[in-house]
Amino acid sequence: MVPERQYKTPLFDAMVNLAESRKISFHTPGHKSGKGISTRFRKFVGPKIFTIDLTTLDEVDCLQRPVGVIKEAQELAAEAYGADHSFFLINGTTGGNHAMILSTASPGDEILIARNAHKSILTGIILSGATPRFFLPAFDQDLGMLLNVTVEGVERAMAQYPKAKVLSLTSPNYYGVAADLRAIVSLAKRRGILVLVDEAHGPHLHFHQGLPTSALDAGADLCVQSTHKILGGMTQSSMLHLKGRDIDYPRVVKLLLLLQSTSPSYILMASLDLARMQMATEGEKLLGKAIDLAQDARCRINRISGLSCFSEADLRGSDFFLDVTKLTICVKGLGLSGFEASAILNTEFGIQVEMADLCNILVIVSIGDRRDDLDQLVAALDSLAGRGTRPRDRRAVPSLLPPLGQQFHLSPRDAFFAPSEYLPLTKAKGRTSADIVTIYPPGVPVLVPGEEVGSSAIDYLRSLASHGARIDGVLELDEPQIRVLRD
């Protein structure tokens, strides 16, 4: 039974009421309910949206010190997600990851980090001055993909770094592969270790039994979710959830005050209020439809010669669970890289996928998709496969496993701020990286500040770039330049 109050949207209602009251505004934002906005903008989006682009006013409460409708909206979110406290975020999961790291790790504290972390976890480490202790997730050679961390891998890391009192995980990963969070949390709790989960790709998990267990349901202490990535939140809107007594709640509040804008977008926050209401009241039905669409497309794609799309069955017996709304479509069998397939789908079929890597394209199926969208995807893939298999590219195929876990010379924070210089990537071997270098997306760091630049990292980055991947964190001149510590 859905509690009646979950149908409420206190923040959005207050915004609409204020907009409709047509009070004379001598406050920010300067466009004054759209009267001062560019005509082109207003013509395209219509006039109404500007009337709810508000600022902190009594009627609509204050994110920095919520006492009214924002407080109520956050409490409803906490109830819907099973959290003790939920916080609205207006700088995406990036901001939430920063808050999560900064509120649990002080300078010098050791923190266990699964190396499939998004770069925002690492930027959080730079800000906090904590000492990361990395451990590796499992890698699947056939899929050419990092899966997630195993329970055994986490246990080994805990034994290797007994001083670490915080564990940071990313689950599910971009491809929807979730770790066995229940088992990992119970391991951590026995050792008094806090569990933080970057659940950017999992704001929907809690609302459907057919999806992997959510971080909070597994007992995590803190988690951050990109409501905007998967649900009805507007881009940049995320939530941070806290559960249990082991987290210093006032410190989290203080950190969010420090990190978030004093002029948060009410449109973003309203979208969180509405997305929560939508999930709490009809999430199961909407997600059920998305799951059915995705599973049906998965079956049809797997019948196309040269393509494969892994399923829950492929992970059975492992430590991993699959969010089946993610379709990871391996195009190796067509003699194409994921980057090439993605470009063809875009330019020739008008279909934009979420991401591509060397072997795969990633399709997100959400509550916003309709059967016709999936039919068009399957038809386009069928047509692509019908062109026949191209002989595999003759250029050296890069080692698929990112060369993670090189030697560390300095903490990420010290290395980031140390005197540095730019060098062409090819000349950086043996030097210490001063920046986070990733292939984006998915944004998993190949190099972290303080880490030695090994030849395998250089080869990996160069060969992936030659296959169409984007290197993030380098200066793009004739040759990518990487920031390293001065000798």
Ligand SMILES: Cc1ncc(COP(=O)(O)O)c(C=O)c1O
């Ligand atoms: C695992 C993961 N964490 C965090 C982020 C950052 O999230 P946001 O874009 O909401 O700031 C991303 C973005 O792709 C991500 O994939």
